[in-house]
Amino acid sequence: MRVMIRELFETAILALAIFSVLQISVQNFRVEGPSMEPTLVEGQHLLVNKLVFLRLDVGAALPFLSDPESEPAYVFRAPRRGDVVVFRYPIDPTRDFVKRVVGVPGDTVEIRRGEVFVNGEAIEEPYVVHRGSSHAEMVVVPEGSYYVLGDNRGASQDSREWGTVPAENIIGRWWLTYWPFGGARS
Secondary structure, three states: OHHHHHHHHHHHHHHHHHHHHHHHHEEEEEOOOOOOOOOOOOOOEEEEEOOOOOEEOHHHHOHHHOOOOOOOEEOOOOOOOOOEEEEEOOOOOOOEEEEEEEEOOOOEEEEEOOEEEEOOEEOOOOOOOOOOOOOEEEEEOOOOEEEEEOOOHHHOOOHHHHOOEEHHHEEEEEEEEEEOOOOOOO
């Protein structure tokens, strides 16, 4: 009887550990709206890697070792141009959005007749089907923020309208689509 109770306890602890690791590292997300078509379509279910952009505030943990004005550091890496990210909408943090990172801190981003220019150079965007003819004035992406756009520019509410996304709002990077199978491309 004791062996069985011990095995049940060990199994429960292992299950709790696995559950905790998954909660910390992965989040599911359902695509709503057409803003990322054709890359992602409405109704697709995604897994988002939350660990890839994990940030640690060394100053909060060890105040005697860091500069009080320094930004939290990324454990693995910061978001890069081209990453498809899920984030809390800056205007209403109760809502999550999915968009593509176009500008990183320090970049200048401008849109002329639907073409995106980063640091003065037009970028290649093979994932955009309908560029549209929108314009957006030049913006310098501030430290700790990212400029994001939907792949379906005509149907996307993004940084052109409400500005950059603070790094602390970014939940993670699109990792894989688990339902429906197939159909998504990066």
